Amino acid sequence: MKKHLWYSILIFSVIFASCKPIKKTGDFKILPLPQEFEITGVSSLGHDSIKKVYSSSETEMPILSKVLGELVITKEVPEAQIVYDIDNTLDLGENGYLLTISENKIQIKAKDEAGLFYAFKTLDQLVIDAYEQKVNLPICTIKDYPLISYRAVHLDVKHHRETLDYYYNLIDKLASYKVNAIIAEVEDKLQYQSQPTVSSAGALSSEEWKTLSKYALERHIKISPLIQGLGHASFILKHDKYKHLRDDPESDWAFNPLNPKTYDLQFDLYKDALAAFPDGKYLHIGGDEVHTTGRNSGKTSLELQLIWLQKVCKFAEENNRIPIFWDDMPLKDSGVYESMFDSKLSQEEVDKIWKENEHKLLAFLDQLPKNCIYMRWNYSNSDALGNSKAMKWFLDHDLQVMGATAGQTRWVLMPQEESNMNNIRSFVNASIDNNLNSIFLTLWDDDSPHFELYMRGILAFAEYSWAGDKRTKEEIKTIYRQREFSHELSAPKYAFIDDLEVQVALWKNILLKGNKRNYLKKMEKPLEEGLISLPDLSNKGKWTSENEERLEAVEKIMISYEQVADQIDEMKEKTERNLYTLEVYEQVNELVAFSAKALLALKELDNSNNEQGSLSKVKNLEADFKKIRNELETVYSKTRILNKPADYILDQDHHAHLANQSINFDWQFNAEMLLFEKIKKTY
Incomplete structure (x- = not known):
């Protein structure tokens, strides 16, 4: 199996780092937050000083990530930096564990095998934070268990x-955050x-x-x-x-x-x-x-x-x-x-x-x-x-x-x-208040954003x-950036996702009459019924006046686009892991900006004294878009199979699912492709 995308950079860094941790207080943020987590000092354990483990009952170690490196099992307690065991009598719920870090020892007691696994996942996060901040592990006590099983x-x-x-x-990622179940809606993706x-x-x-x-x-x-x-x-x-x-x-x-x-x-x-x-x-x-x-x-x-x-x-x-x-x-x-x-x-x-x-x-x-x-x-x-x-x-x-x-x-x-x-x-x-022991997070594929954007x-x-x-939500957003990219990138200056969400909401229908992107394929006359009009070259300025509100949204998109692009560029340089996630966000930003730039080109044509030059820009939009689409598909296809098989039968699409509207990836770009068709017919 290929080296995991999310951890490859981190693993290399942790195992081969030359930076020696020091005894100063670090910023340790675990996700999900343990039920009890108290830090009282700084230990002598650096991120790379955990070498040996001991279990009095010879309990088998859970499957570990590479964050801790290759741990050696020892039969001598003094040699071990980690001492762990399973104790079914612990006064904890299922999947619970106790994790204690003292001056030079890590003690883990778990209620069950899953609890032991989750204790090591928590330790992984502590080690990552210690490495990235060049500090030692904290002296701390953790008591932890899930509220929903x-x-x-x-x-x-x-x-x-x-x-x-x-x-x-994905399974490694989910396990690292203590998710313990998947419901797979496989439909026709299983060979029955x-x-x-x-x-x-x-x-x-x-x-x-x-x-x-x-x-x-x-x-x-x-x-x-x-x-x-x-x-x-x-x-x-x-x-x-x-x-x-x-x-x-x-x-x-x-x-x-x-x-x-x-x-x-x-x-x-x-x-x-x-x-x-x-x-x-x-x-x-x-x-x-x-x-x-x-x-x-x-x-x-x-x-x-x-x-x-x-x-x-x-x-x-x-x-x-x-x-x-x-x-x-x-x-x-x-x-x-x-x-x-x-x-x-x-x-x-x-x-x-x-x-x-x-x-x-x-x-x-x-x-x-x-x-x-x-x-x-x-x-x-x-x-x-x-x-x-x-x-x-x-x-x-x-x-x-x-x-x-x-x-x-x-x-x-x-x-x-x-x-x-x-x-x-x-x-x-509500589920916790009603004493439910199960909860499900749906992630619908109907309009099929890239899965990385669900993280x-x-x-x-x-x-x-x-x-x-x-x-709070803001705390979780901060910790998301720390856990998924690096401690440095948890800073507020890198909080671009909410801004990009606003851009995308404006982009969805910015080329359209109303909220119609999902319904373009069902229209008899999508160029007239679905798409906005184009400038009338014999009536200069009218189109700009009619689209004043739309063009105000374009200005907002372009300002945000530049800011988000700069943030992502800086994050790509500094991230310790999940570079690919940032590449996906980058492509979303570029696609959204293209539609805004297209409307600015139409505005220029509507008001230009150099009609031929402005018209040339409008006619070249399709060529510009092909470059953007090609780059987006190149990035997405690193993990996603973009096109359906040649003999695939599309269904009747009762709920207007975008991702069900073409065999290839055209469904993602229906509005943009119709714009180019309308430009050709109009000019």
Whole structure:
């Protein structure tokens, strides 16, 4: 396997550093924050002085990163810098540990194997901070354990996948921040043995996924599969072979739950997925955002969904998996759903909605499978009181519930709203307040930003789900930069991501009439209906006047672009690790700036006395863009497979997913490509 992207620079530096640590106080910031962390002095241990380890019970060492170098096991306590052991009687929750650093010794006691692994991950971060600040390790005591036991992130590969190396590196990254689960929405990216038609060319084999699953398990991460069912089934029902299983013959969206062959197919896919992910605890069965027609059966949409849900939950139970089901459709059909998406509603108003409609849910209570986990998801209004109300309703009726927040929803190019940190925080807090032991961070591939751009949200999720609400957003942003790049780069002057988010939000529709980027492919006349007009050379200045507000946004983008570019350049020079992440951000910045520059070129044409020169600039925009696109694709393709296979069948795109709108990477640049087409037709 290739050397890990994220740690290669650091590893080289730690092992071969010539800088000798000194005894002065350093700035040690662990993520996630330990439950108790007290520093009382400076030890004699430098970052490179940890050589030998000892365990009285000969407990096997966990799999270590390269941060500590090659540790040697000794049978003599005085020789060891690390003394560790597992003690199941410790008064700590599962995955807990005690870590003590004295003058010249590191003592670790862990509740279990996972706790021992996490103790070493914490030690890794202390060693990294000591190295980067050229100081010794602190004399300190740490008592630590997670507030939520199951902390899962989403790996959604519905529209593309990354290289296998990237997934292995990702697992190392997640493990370093004490994330302990992945739910993999594999769709057609698994080579199904029983239903090979479903699989895309280039899908990973069962053995490749299984090997990845084993690698993750060794790092205390369990991968469970998500195979969409009932609705969101376009990746299956788009194929001619399966059209007879559609609920609506004209739509590839949903299965017919009354056709027994629906279950034959779904169970085939489930069996192959469970074989590919043998170490997982769950089978996520989907089930959201679907209303079935009933095929003149006289059954309601909710009745039909419960028929399906009962059958697939029984399958999961028979195959020793716990089924997870998105909870939205029963809540919608019963009329209580609005209370979860209006954060302005008071508790009294929420209670009124439930009082008026709860009987509709209770009528079907006996049909809700008890072996199922009902996943209460909310990505934008997670502080709405209706969320906690729904969680409590499930729990009060002896039904299991898991919360699901989001680090990426339908944002184009990169996550927005400070990596959605407010919603991550509030939903994790709601889960802790309701004594839930599981939480899920969704990372949707619908509009497919680069996965590296999810990392700040993932670290925030790791922080809140382990430690609770102990740090502010600004503290987490600072620590994100320290942990992901270097201690020096934690300084406020390098906080460019929020500024870039603002640029991207302005960029999305800056060439368009309204919020239409996702819908350009569906328009009959996108040049007229979707794109802004171009300057009329016979009416100078009119276009500038009509686009005054848009051009003000352009000025903001260009000012921010220069600042962000300078920050990224400096960070690339100084970073200790994750240089590639900065390269990805750099490409986002360049793409956004291009659209702004294009509008400035149109403004110049609209006001120019040198019409030919300005027109030449406008006509050359396409050539300029090709260079930017080529560089972006070069960077992205280091880890991402950009193009779908030549024989790939695009589905009907019911929810206007950008990443589903072309075989190649054109979907990312639809608006820009249409601009060039319009320029050619106009001039």
